[in-house]
Amino acid sequence: MPEGNSSDVHAAVSNGNPPPEFELPYPDRPEVITANLLKLVEQTKSPRNRFIFKVLVKHLHQFVNETDLTTDEWMTAILFLTRVGQKCTPLRQEMILLSDVLGVSALVDSLNNPVTGGATENSVLGPFYTEDAADVELGDSIASEGKGEYMYVEGQISTTEGKPIPDAIIETWETDANGYYDTQYTDRTHPDCRGRLRSDKDGKYGYRAVVPVSYPIPGDGPVGELLLAMGRHNMRPNHLHMTVEAPGFNKLVTAFYPEGDRWLSSDCVFGVKKSLVVNLKEINNDEEARKRGFPKGGSFKLLSFDLVLVTEEQHRATRSQVDEELKQ
Ligand code: BEZ
Ligand code: FE
Secondary structure, three states: OOOOOHHHHHHHHOOOOOOOOOOOOOOOOHHHHHHHHHHOOOOOOHHHHHHHHHHHHHHHHHHHHHHHHOHHHHHHHHHHHHHHHHHHHHOOOOHHHHHOOHHHHHHHHHHHHHOOOOOEEEOOOOOOOOOOOOOOOOOOOOOOOOOOOOOEEEEEEEEOOEEEOOEEEEEEEOOOOOOOOOHHHHOOOOOOOEEEEEEOOEEEEEEEEEEEEEEEEOOOOHHHHHHHOOOOOOOOOOOOOOOOOOOOOEEEEEEEEEEOOOHHHOOOOOOOOOOHHOOOOEEEEEEHHHHHHOOOOEEEEEEEOOEEEEHHHHHHHHHHHHHHHHHH
């Protein structure tokens, strides 16, 4: 047995598959390389994977041809992707960030959650969701005192036919007035500016929060460099995240974007949709503020949004309709 890990290397080289049963011409011209690979891809057993690999190869090779890519440029790309991978830790997902800033996350989400009959649209989930949000009662606060300007969030959850959905589980999270999520503080001891609650028997929900603030997505890694190279900013307009789950319904992953934000029309991760832009109503009424439970009273902003969920059945039907349209 040779020294070191050379036996592992051999195991990695041969996967046991024999050579193909057909002859391939020697790849001595660029187009033969593409044609040979496409022929090899035909051996893929799963029809869906075969289709995906075929289209991937077609577009990847077309990209190289169309850009007349130099060896140095390709190496730069490889080293860039290597650094994207190396930047990932259990708390930092640079690969998803890359997908986000290239609009791929938003595109995949749009295709998978087509707009249906008045249903609330999706928005990007982002990396700041955590599972440890505390349960809050209706009307309670998801933010500890002093985290920002008071905001009350309320609405009703219903089906596309207008039937209220009781007991839906809402998870919600946002930045504080500094534009930071709780997980971005190194001294975080407990979840803050996030919570989990249930709609009441009439599908209604309401909770206290703070006005979120626009913030930069992490710019200290290779994705940040890419944005700079493209002359793009790394800002997200202020927003409040929300997911809603109820048995028999497609899970909604969305966010609300208060109007007037400077970054609204150029969100660096393409999460804003017109239907998700909201007007924050200023309620300048001390009594009303105290009635809603804001300890210091004064005034607060009101975010009202009625959410409409699609059933799993409706979701499946719309998805297959989109698939059919794409095939034509
Ligand atoms: C967010 O909204 O939390 C987010 C989404 C995509 C990338 C970075 C942050
Ligand atoms: Fe966010």
